[in-house]
Amino acid sequence: MHVLIVLDHPDPGSFSAAAAAAFMTGAKAAGHSTELADLHGEGFDPRWTMADIGADDSTPPPKDVLAEQARIERADALCLVFPLFWWGMPAMTKGWVDRVWTWGWAYDQLDDPEKSLQRSRTGVLLIPAGARSDEMEEEGYTAALETAWTTGTFGYFGFSPRRLELLCGSTGSRPRREALLARCHQIGLNLPDPEG
Numbered sequence: 001m002h003v004l005i006v007l008d009h010p011d012p013g014s015f016s017a018a019a020a021a022a023f024m025t026g027a028k029a030a031g032h033s034t035e036l037a038d039l040h041g042e043g044f045d046p047r048w049t050m051a052d053i054g055a056d057d058s059t060p061p062p063k064d065v066l067a068e069q070a071r072i073e074r075a076d077a078l079c080l081v082f083p084l085f086w087w088g089m090p091a092m093t094k095g096w097v098d099r100v101w102t103w104g105w106a107y108d109q110l111d112d113p114e115k116s117l118q119r120s121r122t123g124v125l126l127i128p129a130g131a132r133s134d135e136m137e138e139e140g141y142t143a144a145l146e147t148a149w150t151t152g153t154f155g156y157f158g159f160s161p162r163r164l165e166l167l168c169g170s171t172g173s174r175p176r177r178e179a180l181l182a183r184c185h186q187i188g189l190n191l192p193d194p195e196g
């Protein structure tokens with residue numbers, strides 16, 4: 001498969017960057033080709049502007065959006081890596097999602113998230129989070145994120161199968177972080193084929 005890894009972190013020394021690298025190494029070891037979209041490194045502009053609003057049948061989307069869509073079209077599997085910020089996506093990932101996965105290209109059925117216009121792709125979210133997994137469960141954040149992202153957003157994108165992996169305790173001890181990175185490597189190594 002061809003695997004696109006979308007990384008949202010400005011710091012190459014971050015845990016998020018290490019998680020993306022570990023996943024990519026695993027995917028390569030399994031024989032997949034890989035491509036990295038380093039959103040900060042490439043200077044992606046997350047701001048949704050009049051140029052995005054104005055795109056229609058006669059006016060194409062902005063060039064940077066078309067370039068991201070072309071990357072996605074090449075891929076059989078996508079892995080998004082971004083840190084959990086205020087129980088949601090950081091602004092960069094949010095803007096990438098808002099701008100790139102457009103109505104008319106990604107989806108048209110607002111009432112049915114399963115009716116993506118995109119072909120089926122394996123979708124993985126690797127989400128470093130400072131909180132512990134028991135805190136996440138008890139407060140309901142894990143269930144909320146599964147609903148909002150796994151069922152909601154990424155249903156519209158045709159991700160099947162979909163996997164949300166919360167890398168809880170990513171600010172913790174070195175052994176903890178190493179164990180999380182080993183998990184990212186394993187997920188890359190054992191990527192399932194797209195379904196359907």
Ligand SMILES: Cc1cc2nc3c(=O)[nH]c(=O)nc-3n(C[C@H](O)[C@H](O)[C@H](O)COP(=O)(O)O)c2cc1C
Binds near residue numbers: 013128131
């Ligand atoms: C602005 C900001 C908001 C954050 N919000 C949360 C949060 O809501 N829940 C959480 O568990 N961790 C939160 N964190 C912690 C990050 O998820 C954590 O720093 C990150 O996973 C560590 O990885 P990194 O080295 O890639 O930044 C937040 C961190 C920052 C900087």
